[in-house]
Amino acid sequence: MSTRLKLISAQPAQAVEPEAVLEVQGLSKIFRVNQTTFHALENIRFQAGTGELICVLGPSGCGKTTLLKILSGFIPPSAGQITLNGLPVFRPGPDRCVVFQEDALFPWLTVAENIAFGLKGRGLGTRSVRQETERFLSLVNLEAFRNYLPREISGGMKQRVALARVLILNPKVLLMDEPFAALDAQTREEMQTFLLTLWKKLSHTILFVTHDVTEAVTLADRILVMDKNPGRIRHDIAVPLKRPRMRESSAFHHQCKHLYALLRTETAG
Numbered sequence: 001m002s003t004r005l006k007l008i009s010a011q012p013a014q015a016v017e018p019e020a021v022l023e024v025q026g027l028s029k030i031f032r033v034n035q036t037t038f039h040a041l042e043n044i045r046f047q048a049g050t051g052e053l054i055c056v057l058g059p060s061g062c063g064k065t066t067l068l069k070i071l072s073g074f075i076p077p078s079a080g081q082i083t084l085n086g087l088p089v090f091r092p093g094p095d096r097c098v099v100f101q102e103d104a105l106f107p108w109l110t111v112a113e114n115i116a117f118g119l120k121g122r123g124l125g126t127r128s129v130r131q132e133t134e135r136f137l138s139l140v141n142l143e144a145f146r147n148y149l150p151r152e153i154s155g156g157m158k159q160r161v162a163l164a165r166v167l168i169l170n171p172k173v174l175l176m177d178e179p180f181a182a183l184d185a186q187t188r189e190e191m192q193t194f195l196l197t198l199w200k201k202l203s204h205t206i207l208f209v210t211h212d213v214t215e216a217v218t219l220a221d222r223i224l225v226m227d228k229n230p231g232r233i234r235h236d237i238a239v240p241l242k243r244p245r246m247r248e249s250s251a252f253h254h255q256c257k258h259l260y261a262l263l264r265t266e267t268a269g
């Protein structure tokens with residue numbers, strides 16, 4: 001081997017940046033209420049790579065829901081640009097699906113019918129719809145509950161149905177707005193583990209909003225730390241912990257402590 005080749009091969013492998021799927025630039029949102037203006041979001045910019053799991057962490061009122069509503073196309077920004085795979089985002093579309101804190105299931109439809117609902121109008125035959133519904137019922141471990149109504153299943157199960165009914169649409173980006181915040185602590189942990197298992201299987205790009213530091217450190221590849229009045233991204237932090245992450249480990253505690261310190265500085269500043 002020549003010296004030159006030896007030198008090249010001795011170099012450390014370069015980390016491969018994931019290709020940007022979602023790009024947000026200079027995004028601001030001003031609300032006008034009773035002739036006063038309120039800067040809910042100011043100059044938000046970030047990129048999300050294909051298959052990345054990004055948590056948006058910040059105190060109540062810092063604009064997390066507003067940001068997700070803009071990204072999903074439900075409300076327009078006051079300024080700025082969003083592109084998905086290079087194409088501008090203006091309105092809601094099946095390429096960006098949202099899961100909210102409170103499940104938005106149709107109470108009169110069964111678990112299976114709720115999961116299949118979004119496929120209607122997509123020109124799929126009855127057989128394909130049935131096959132896809134079965135696949136997603138199995139992915140969220142709810143085959144045995146297919147004929148139950150939402151009021152007959154637990155909160156965690158409802159959120160699994162909510163996840164299945166958007167994942168079946170194969171979105172490019174999954175937007176999640178504090179989806180586990182209303183669940184009890186144990187179910188919330190189970191759902192976090194469950195989401196990570198699903199993510200490993202399906203590799204979606206996920207933007208997960210939370211105000212819970214432990215949740216963010218459990219889930220995220222990267223954490224965008226927000227500040228309020230106006231809502232801004234103050235830090236973009238990579239979480240270097242290997243998966244599965246051990247909450248009891250000192251590395252996990254260290255990461256949480258670091259984030260608490262950042263959040264305290266933001267609120268105080």
Ligand SMILES: Nc1ncnc2c1ncn2[C@@H]1O[C@H](COP(=O)(O)OP(=O)(O)O)[C@@H](O)[C@H]1O
Binds near residue numbers: 065
């Ligand atoms: N439609 C609206 N009109 C006026 N103010 C709003 C509206 N929606 C949200 N806000 C304000 O914007 C700020 C951010 O709200 P929100 O995005 O819900 O924060 P978060 O989800 O981080 O708790 C809050 O102060 C809220 O009162």
Ligand SMILES: [Mg+2]
Binds near residue numbers: 064065066
């Ligand atoms: Mg919110």
